[in-house]
Amino acid sequence: MVDFRFDIKPLFPQPIIKVTSNLLPHTFRGDRRQCLDATSKMSEIIDRLGQLSATSQGLNKPVTTAQRLRMSENQTIYLLADPEAGNNGCVIGLLKVGTKDLYLFDEKGQTRKMEQSPSILDFYVHETRQRAGLGKRLFETMLSEEQWTPPKCSVDRPSEKLLAFLGKHYGLVRTIPQANNFVLYEGFFNDAASQNGSRNGHADSPQRTKNGLHITNSPNTQLFGATYLGDEADHQKRFGRRNSNLQQQHQHLQQPSLLQQITQISPNGRYGAPRPTCSMAEIIHSGSGSSSKSGGGGSSESNRGSDIAQLTAQFQNLQAIGDAIEHYHLELERVPEPEPEPEPVTEEVITPASPPPKSYTPTPPMVRSPEVVESIIGENRKPPAFQLSKQHTGMKNRSSGVGMAVMPSDKMEFNQPEREDFGVVKINRPLGNEITSPVQDNTDAMSTVSSTAGLTDQGFNDLKFYHNKLW
Ligand SMILES: CC(=O)SCCNC(=O)CCNC(=O)[C@H](O)C(C)(C)COP(=O)(O)OP(=O)(O)OC[C@H]1O[C@@H](n2cnc3c(N)ncnc32)[C@H](O)[C@@H]1OP(=O)(O)O
Structure with a gap:
């Protein structure tokens, strides 16, 4: 039996009391100060019994606490006490019930939404007083107060003891399987459809x-x-x-x-919303799309002609991509091995606080001078041939996200000896490296450079000034 440091008699003018979210016995009468005192004591009783119930059921945290009851709108706790036991009396058992909106299966396996369905949520009688009829006494009081009948109650994860209890006292044996933790007994749905407005094919069900x-x-x-x-x-x-x-x-x-x-x-x-088109997918799939179109619709000669032209153009695109990849691989193979490591340059040397990038995507051909390619590849694959200064590496000027997404470039440097008109930039060539043949100039760029974009003392523009955030 559970006793407390305070006298429980004022709280239990009768052996079984009912407590709702105000945390006061339903019999309570008193002023504000007495109300606060009673609430505090009742919270202690509920927490203690809730914890004992959880321990008895092997749960790692209580189903019943005063805090939960206070927050609930449709739960009631019945407490059974023996006010005459000892000096202060003692509390023997607890039964928590409430109403729930549940989706349930009936005997035929049909889904029903049961609103405000009566539920047995927690039930405990102290170990020293079990199997003495006290549980039945508590349960009967609840049924009469709530005006429920046992078969109409769903039971939340009943223990073996409770199953035996319900079987013995109320003949509840045959259950209706559910997909949740509630147990229902046959008879639960008798006339339930009309009483509870349950229905099949409900919008949410x-x-x-x-x-x-x-x-x-x-x-x-x-x-x-x-x-x-x-x-x-x-x-x-x-x-x-x-x-x-x-x-x-x-x-x-x-x-x-x-x-x-x-x-x-x-x-x-949102799962059916159109997705952005992928240009590569378009190249790959548009051929089959157009052919199916022409096949299905009995197309004219001119349609066929345009299809062929489209296919040819796509083929040429793919060929160009293939050539570029092949060229790129050849360039990589041609990159010479780095020289044995000379003495590091001590002046203006950057010992980067942050480690070098773990992965590196080399620059495609025709964008960098071989020296730059060599130094950057060495930076990732082998120890660098020499320590690179900030101005050489462009570490701060690196645009790893945007640049790599567009083309595999670790560093992009801009050659802009004179200020040009807004929005136009010549790129990719350090100062002094003038174009010697038109073939070299295979890159173009437009940028959102502003007039405030600063040149470094080497004449390189910092890419961050050109970065379009929408990329
Ligand atoms: C939704 C939930 O709350 S699930 C959790 C239910 N609570 C628990 O399991 C906590 C531990 N058990 C208990 O607190 C109690 O056993 C209760 C609340 C289930 C029943 O309270 P009691 O006062 O023992 O019930 P009462 O004396 O009226 O009825 C006794 C019958 O309950 C069943 N029962 C009670 N204790 C046991 C037990 N240890 N083993 C098997 N059946 C038991 C039996 O059917 C028993 O009849 P029997 O003695 O002829 O076999």
Whole structure:
């Protein structure tokens, strides 16, 4: 029995009291100060009994606390005490009930939404007083106060003791399997459809197929296929340890043809929103698209001609890409091995506080001078041939995100000896490296450079001034 440092008699003018979110016995009468005192004491009683109940059921945290009761709108705790025991009396048991909106399966496996369904949420009688009829006394008081009948109560994860209790006192044995942790007994749905407004095919409720499968219509359904509720395996998995004795009914069959049918649900909402087109995908797929179009529609000669022209253009594009890749590989092979490491340059040397980049994507040909390529490749694959100054490496001027996304360049340097008009920049050539042949000048760029973009003392513009954030 559970006793407390205070006298419980004022709180228990009768052996069983009812407590709701105000944390006061339903019998309570008193002023504000007495009210605060009673609330504090009642909180202590509830927390203590809730903890004992959890321990008794092997739960790692209590289902019942004063704080939870205070926050709830539709829960009630019945407390059983023996006010005459000892000096201060003692509390013997607790029964927490409430109403819940639940999606449940009826005896036929049909889904029903039950609103304000009566539920047994927590039940405990102190170990020293169990099997003495006190549990039944508490339960009966609750039934009469709430005007509930036992078969109409759902039970939240009942323990074996509670299952035995309900079987013994109320003949509740045959259960209706559910996909959640609640146990229902046969008779739960008798006249429930008319009383509780339960219905099948509710907008929010799972739908039922002719074979008894239940399909949840959630965004995940669009992404990963339908979720099936109510089959035995799923029930076993969800229902867990306590209700192994309840696995008995409703073997729902899953036929492959039906699965195919129900998983072909067209996406809607944001999952059905158009996606941005991928230019490479367009190149690859537009050929088949156009051919199917022309094939399906009985196209004219001119259509066919334009299709061929399109295909030729795409082919040439692909060829050009292939050539560029091949050229790029050749250039990489041609990069000479770095010289043995000379004495490092001591002046103006940067010993980067941050480590060098872990991965490096080398520059394509025709963009850098071989020396720059060599030094940068050496930076990643082998120890550098010499220590690079900040001005050589452009460490601060590096645009790793944007530049690499567009072309595999570790460093982009801009040659702009004179100020040009707004928005126009000549790029990719250090000062002094003038174009010797038009072939070299294979790069163009437009930039959003402002007139305040600063030149370094070497004449390089810092790329950050050109970076378009929308990239
Ligand atoms: C939703 C939930 O709350 S689930 C959690 C339920 N609570 C617990 O499991 C906590 C530990 N158990 C208890 O507190 C109590 O056993 C209760 C609340 C379940 C029942 O209270 P009691 O005062 O023992 O009930 P009462 O004396 O009226 O009825 C006794 C019957 O309950 C069942 N019962 C009670 N204790 C046990 C037990 N240790 N083992 C098996 N059955 C038991 C039996 O059917 C028993 O009848 P029997 O003695 O003829 O076999």
